[in-house]
């Protein structure tokens with residue numbers, strides 16, 4: 174399953190070899206618009222139809238694939254017809270949102286997202302695997318709409334990774350409330366020859382020659398080559414986050430902001446031919462016209478949960494450059510983000526009791542921020558080991574918050590005798606659970 178990445182762009186062409194029955198087949202216009210990357214208004218204009226059609230024939234789709242402005246979203250041009258003719262598989266048992274607290278589920282996000290109930294998630298906050306950067310625990314192949322079968326983040330080309338990310342965004346849309354937000358944290362990848370390791374520390378050690386095993390770059394569990402791409406030269410930046418943002422807009426999301434996360438405290442890279450990276454990106458997308466957004470909510474937050482850091486930010490206004498620390502990595506996850514990042518996004522785009530989703534929850538940082546802010550949360554991850562860490566962190570936070578509430582009630586005389594007895598004799602689990610955040 175783990176194989177090297179060789180970014181050799183495949184060469185495929187659109188065929189027009191369809192019989193009359195197939196050309197007459199009708200497909201839902203919403204799905205067609207998503208794979209064509211065109212708004213419904215533009216489709217009507219291009220087809221010269223007065224009313225906005227609710228279905229398109231396969232012949233009309235073929236016509237639209239020839240329009241100058243066509244650009245792929247999550248299925249390459251040569252495979253759009255097959256994708257639409259295939260139809261979508263029926264989804265399995267629904268995933269019910271928790272009435273309270275956090276629900277964590279092991280599995281592949283591509284498989285689990287379509288099982289979410291429609292219109293319930295007000296805020297998606299996530300950091301997906303980045304392209305060709307890390308080996309994660311328990312990673313496994315995912316079957317994608319473009320026909321590629323690979324773990325997410327292990328695509329052969331950056332275009333494959335962009336398509337898969339955009340496919341996930343397409344699948345997420347029905348689960349969002351009409352005024353919901355998506356915050357997608359992603360970093361760019363340089364098209365370089367490199368081993369793929371489990372953490373940033375390991376990668377950096379190798380780059381400066383402190384690789385304990387002294388292995389060559391191709392001798393590791395996996396490596397990434399740079400030759401064969403359609404246009405990217407060796408060492409060039411792939412511009413992945415910007416291209417995801419553009420395609421998300423073609424899917425019908427509104428691109429609200431393209432935020433630069435300036436990471437405080439990163440180790441400079443040894444590359445001599447370019448500046449060192451200090452930025453990651455957060456793409457803020459909304460579903461509808463009137464998305465919920467409370468700009469002032471940020472000002473009330475403690476700094477640890479993403480409130481203003483007055484060394485870098487003015488309390489008066491939040492901008493599209495966020496100065497936040499990188500995570501310490503103390504939870505055994507190679508790619509954890511700091512609590513401040515989900516804290517800030519969740520506070521800006523949801524209210525108490527709302528449902529937050531992180532389809533790549535890892536060590537549970539988003540779930541922790543949701544608990545701290547009184548939101549409900551669903552988290553998925555393919556690794557049961559990471560989810561065990563997430564569960565431990567969430568339980569510790571919930572217990573600490575329950576103790577704080579009880580203390581406040583005892584202090585104000587509101588606690589009943591049973592509550593007071595419980596407060597004076599904490600359970601073994603409570604005693605053992607050490608807060609980690």
Ligand SMILES: C[S@@+](CC[C@H](N)C(=O)[O-])C[C@H]1O[C@@H](n2cnc3c(N)ncnc32)[C@H](O)[C@@H]1O
Nearest residue numbers: 281282302508509510533534535536538554555
């Ligand atoms: C960048 S990390 C997320 C880290 C998280 N934000 C945290 O603070 O711990 C990406 C996560 O995606 C998970 N992952 C990779 N492929 C997946 C898939 N197909 N479905 C669900 N999770 C997946 C990895 O196990 C990893 O934990």
